Amino acid sequence: MAKKTKDDIPMGPTGRPYHGFDIPAPLSSHGPARIIALCNQKGGVGKTTTSINLAAALAEYGRRVLAVDFDPQGALSAGLGIPTHDIPTIYDLLLDPKRDAHDVIVQSATSNLDVLPANIDLSAAEVHLVNEVARETILSRVLRQVAGEYDVILIDCQPSLGLLTVNALTAAHGVLIPLECEFFALRGVALLIETIDKVRDRLNPAIKLDGVLATMYDPRTLHSREVLERVVEAFGDDVLETVIGRTVKFPDASVSGVPITEFAPEHPAAQAYLRLARELVSRGAVA
Ligand SMILES: Nc1ncnc2c1ncn2[C@@H]1O[C@H](COP(=O)(O)OP(=O)(O)OP(=O)(O)O)[C@@H](O)[C@H]1O
Ligand SMILES: [Mg+2]
16 A cells, blocks of 8 residues: 555655646647757667657647657657658758748647657768757757647657757757666766756756656666655656656557557556646646
């Protein structure tokens, strides 16, 4: 039986009372988008899984969502069932700012959820952009074309702190940091925070840390619980109350090319992403 607080609310895994968060009220109008970058230079921590499923959860609550695939691996595009071979991608927009982003955006099978796809071409972007004037603000200029039409734009960053990620941080209003509840979860996070601070100082004074999201949590292992405890010690209330459990449903859903909220809507993992969406609305990170 989970521990209870004095008001008889069960204690959540982050050591705070477990709130369900209210279902967000429908929006009467849409846009301009709040832009959130999902960043962690450590690989395999759940950036793409969170981008896909948070995007789908927000779309389910009637938010108009654009998911930006900003990783040459194209995992976000693939996870939303979008074939990326031989189509225009975000890379074309970065290279040619006169190109219309509307021509590159693809509708996903989920209503309210559009995708700006990427493929391996994007791996050449850093080399091409390094000599550009204002090379850090190129993505920001691309997203400006369409921000008015969406309520939220999620950018799925690649596992690096290079020029593409700096572009994402420069375009964003907020950053969401997924951390895997595993060995070395906090290793490298200081460097990530330092990078965000530098971007705030030099390029994007308004950028905020929207939250740290614990992923792949397994309450049965002492290790997972200890890592989460240390993450809470390090980040306090910036750690989101919603924690994403470890489950094989995610790899399964990715293979099928649909978000977990559609693949297995009743599964606790789908419910966790819906709750994350509600928590971010309640924190004001999303309209
Ligand atoms: N909560 C979870 N439980 C179990 N497996 C998960 C969970 N979240 C993600 N995964 C799996 O872990 C792997 C890495 O996840 P994901 O691709 O989302 O991480 P990433 O941070 O985007 O990785 P990269 O840095 O390579 O882009 C994937 O195979 C994914 O299906
Ligand atoms: Mg990824």
